Amino acid sequence: MKNGTLYGVGVGPGDPELMTIKAIKILSSVNIIAYPAPEEGASFAREIVSSNLKKDYTEIPIRMPLNANNFPIDEIYEQATYQITTYLEQGIDVAILCEGDSFFYGSFLYLYQRLAEKFEVVVIPGVSSPMACAAALGQPLAARNDALIILPATLPEESLIERMNLADSVVIIKVGRHISKAIAALEKSGLAKNAHYVERATTSNQRIFDIFKAPSPAAYFSIIIAHRRGSAWR
Amino acid sequence: MKNGTLYGVGVGPGDPELMTIKAIKILSSVNIIAYPAPEEGASFAREIVSSNLKKDYTEIPIRMPLNANNFPIDEIYEQATYQITTYLEQGIDVAILCEGDSFFYGSFLYLYQRLAEKFEVVVIPGVSSPMACAAALGQPLAARNDALIILPATLPEESLIERMNLADSVVIIKVGRHISKAIAALEKSGLAKNAHYVERATTSNQRIFDIFKAPSPAAYFSIIIAHRRGSAWR
Numbered sequence: 001m002k003n004g005t006l007y008g009v010g011v012g013p014g015d016p017e018l019m020t021i022k023a024i025k026i027l028s029s030v031n032i033i034a035y036p037a038p039e040e041g042a043s044f045a046r047e048i049v050s051s052n053l054k055k056d057y058t059e060i061p062i063r064m065p066l067n068a069n070n071f072p073i074d075e076i077y078e079q080a081t082y083q084i085t086t087y088l089e090q091g092i093d094v095a096i097l098c099e100g101d102s103f104f105y106g107s108f109l110y111l112y113q114r115l116a117e118k119f120e121v122v123v124i125p126g127v128s129s130p131m132a133c134a135a136a137l138g139q140p141l142a143a144r145n146d147a148l149i150i151l152p153a154t155l156p157e158e159s160l161i162e163r164m165n166l167a168d169s170v171v172i173i174k175v176g177r178h179i180s181k182a183i184a185a186l187e188k189s190g191l192a193k194n195a196h197y198v199e200r201a202t203t204s205n206q207r208i209f210d211i212f213k214a215p216s217p218a219a220y221f222s223i224i225i226a227h228r229r230g231s232a233w234r
Numbered sequence: 235m236k237n238g239t240l241y242g243v244g245v246g247p248g249d250p251e252l253m254t255i256k257a258i259k260i261l262s263s264v265n266i267i268a269y270p271a272p273e274e275g276a277s278f279a280r281e282i283v284s285s286n287l288k289k290d291y292t293e294i295p296i297r298m299p300l301n302a303n304n305f306p307i308d309e310i311y312e313q314a315t316y317q318i319t320t321y322l323e324q325g326i327d328v329a330i331l332c333e334g335d336s337f338f339y340g341s342f343l344y345l346y347q348r349l350a351e352k353f354e355v356v357v358i359p360g361v362s363s364p365m366a367c368a369a370a371l372g373q374p375l376a377a378r379n380d381a382l383i384i385l386p387a388t389l390p391e392e393s394l395i396e397r398m399n400l401a402d403s404v405v406i407i408k409v410g411r412h413i414s415k416a417i418a419a420l421e422k423s424g425l426a427k428n429a430h431y432v433e434r435a436t437t438s439n440q441r442i443f444d445i446f447k448a449p450s451p452a453a454y455f456s457i458i459i460a461h462r463r464g465s466a467w468r
Binding site for chain 2: 010012013015016017018019020021022024025101102103104105109112113116121123124125126127128131132134135138139140141142143144145146147148149150151152154155159162163166167202232233
């Protein structure tokens with residue numbers, strides 16, 4: 001029997017209307033959906049697609065402890081891989097929902113690396129959070145000859161500063177408990193003057209602050225955007 | 235009379251199914267569309283949306299000489315600004331089509347900076363080319379603590395190398411006539427081993443090459459992707 005296909009579906013940053021036609025088509029063709037979820041409560045990826053789910057699905061929530069700091073928890077991924085494999089081997093397609101874009105950081109990677117060699121995987125790109133946050137802010141992300149760098153705030157402060165010093169436009173992800181360090185690095189590399197914190201962009205809970213007024217710890221779905229010229233259009 | 239609204243609509247990387255629901259909704263609500271176009275012939279942005287255009291539009295092609303090197307040509311933008319302003323002042327909405335994402339490089343910026351202070355502008359983010367190319371390649375763009383840098387190949391070779399040396403994941407845009415320099419910089423910063431050239435990702439003309447087999451000059455819609463570990467999943 002032919003194996004099923006695994007779809008890695010980028011579902012965009014939050015607004016269900018920022019899903020692509022292709023993502024919606026795939027969700028209407030599969031019967032099994034897997035998605036990242038917190039240890040308890042609702043999955044953001046699942047919430048984004050909920051208005052576009054047109055039937056009863058078998059759902060595979062992949063629940064992660066909140067204090068996992070975005071590092072892989074092998075056992076959880078192994079178990080999800082096992083469940084997904086069982087369907088694929090029966091010839092049943094499975095879609096994994098990915099917040100934002102499928103291949104831009106995020107947890108899909110840990111399943112992809114376990115499944116891509118054995119099964120056909122189709123990756124559907126999605127609207128990614130830096131682009132959604134720039135739009136929410138009304139500030140272009142980068143222009144002309146800008147060097148644009150995306151940095152996880154989990155890096156050491158010196159690493160952040162070294163890299164920020166060579167950037168025109170900076171996006172900081174995985175802010176969380178590292179927000180003070182991220183702000184300090186922005187200050188030391190001359191990027192703090194017009195830097196913004198954007199939380200849950202494009203959702204009804206979207207909030208935007210000057211970085212010096214941002215909450216600490218930062219929200220799970222938040223990023224910081226800064227530009228050396230104050231704005232890419234200058 | 236109330237002014238019209240200007241929409242900056244990211245139409246995605248090429249596959250019309252990678253347009254968002256929101257982009258399609260806006261195209262069905264406006265009567266005027268403006269878009270970048272080459273000096274002669276078809277506009278790529280216009281081609282992407284063509285299957286989703288449901289009526290007769292007044293079209294404003296913004297034609298750029300091919301040898302403009304992505305630098306602003308003030309007169310052309312001034313003239314387009316004048317045309318768009320005329321509609322907005324009559325209370326008529328206008329959508330500007332943007333290849334990929336609206337705020338990720340690209341020509342929309344030059345109209346945005348001329349129009350955003352006078353008119354209401356709504357920016358719709360789109361699926362951006364780095365994400366589309368990573369999906370086409372089957373290689374995650376970045377993961378975990380990766381520093382991801384996006385560099386225009388128009389920068390001097392030394393600037394490219396200096397920045398690549400501090401990156402885990404590299405995306406090179408505006409490759410064009412600068413492809414040899416970009417490849418040399420990748421080699422000198424230890425990133426050339428598993429670097430790929432992706433052209434017109436997600437379209438029927440998509441082509442992928444190892445960078446050493448890439449065409450020179452590169453196609454207008456092409457980027458290079460490289461990762462220090464060979465792949466983000468390692």
